[in-house]
Amino acid sequence: MDKIQITLLSIILGLFSIIVVYYIQNFELKSTKKNTFLIIGCNNSGKTLLFNKLTQKPITSTVSSLEANYGTIHLPLSQASIGKPFQLIDYPGYLKYENVFRSLVSEINLKGVIFVVDSEISSFNKQINLICVKLFRMLTITESVPNGVDYLMAVNKTDLFNSLPISKIKSSLEAEMNKVIESELKNNEDDLTFWLDYMPFSFERTNGNIEFKTGSVLKDKYSDWTNWLDERVVNP
Numbered sequence: 001m002d003k004i005q006i007t008l009l010s011i012i013l014g015l016f017s018i019i020v021v022y023y024i025q026n027f028e029l030k031s032t033k034k035n036t037f038l039i040i041g042c043n044n045s046g047k048t049l050l051f052n053k054l055t056q057k058p059i060t061s062t063v064s065s066l067e068a069n070y071g072t073i074h075l076p077l078s079q080a081s082i083g084k085p086f087q088l089i090d091y092p093g094y095l096k097y098e099n100v101f102r103s104l105v106s107e108i109n110l111k112g113v114i115f116v117v118d119s120e121i122s123s124f125n126k127q128i129n130l131i132c133v134k135l136f137r138m139l140t141i142t143e144s145v146p147n148g149v150d151y152l153m154a155v156n157k158t159d160l161f162n163s164l165p166i167s168k169i170k171s172s173l174e175a176e177m178n179k180v181i182e183s184e185l186k187n188n189e190d191d192l193t194f195w196l197d198y199m200p201f202s203f204e205r206t207n208g209n210i211e212f213k214t215g216s217v218l219k220d221k222y223s224d225w226t227n228w229l230d231e232r233v234v235n236p
């Protein structure tokens with residue numbers, strides 16, 4: 001074997017070693033990411049109360065979340081004997097905290113998002129734009145993941161006499177999302193042109209599945225939501 005062949009072989013072996021090390025490190029990084037579900041929503045929507053009940057943490061007086069709450073939930077809930085631990089994060093409701101959402105998603109293995117929506121008429125009407133702005137920013141990140149990320153729109157407080165029906169909430173959010181997308185495409189400097197493929201917006205057009213289910217955290221009537229969590233684990 002002449003010097004040229006030896007040199008080429010050395011280069012090939014060196015490149016091969018670099019590739020092997022890269023994949024080993026990348027695999028180790030992925031394996032350390034925790035399987036995680038996020039709970040998000042506007043302030044006073046009931047998201048932190050839901051988090052406390054799912055993680056069996058003490059229930060305190062209602063306060064707005066100023067930082068993320070971390071807990072553990074064993075899924076599937078319907079089969080506790082075979083349940084495995086999943087991280088559950090209650091994400092702050094303030095819009096400014098969403099600046100770190102992208103880095104958070106990169107650090108976890110996101111299995112699904114529960115977006116808690118207050119169905120009481122006056123609260124919903126006041127929050128509809130904020131809900132859609134938050135949803136737009138979240139989807140801008142999660143829709144870039146292969147096959148997207150599944151969302152549960154957990155329509156809360158449906159036990160109240162002045163709560164809106166789920167069909168009205170869904171159609172109202174779709175109409176508002178169209179306005180938000182048009183505004184963001186016009187005013188945002190980031191490349192958001194992929195959103196044109198979602199117009200006119202409907203929840204059926206996203207890569208990840210977005211389901212609407214009603215419940216009441218305060219009345220402990222949210223079995224449809226826990227069933228959704230179980231489905232993400234049993235039938236990923």
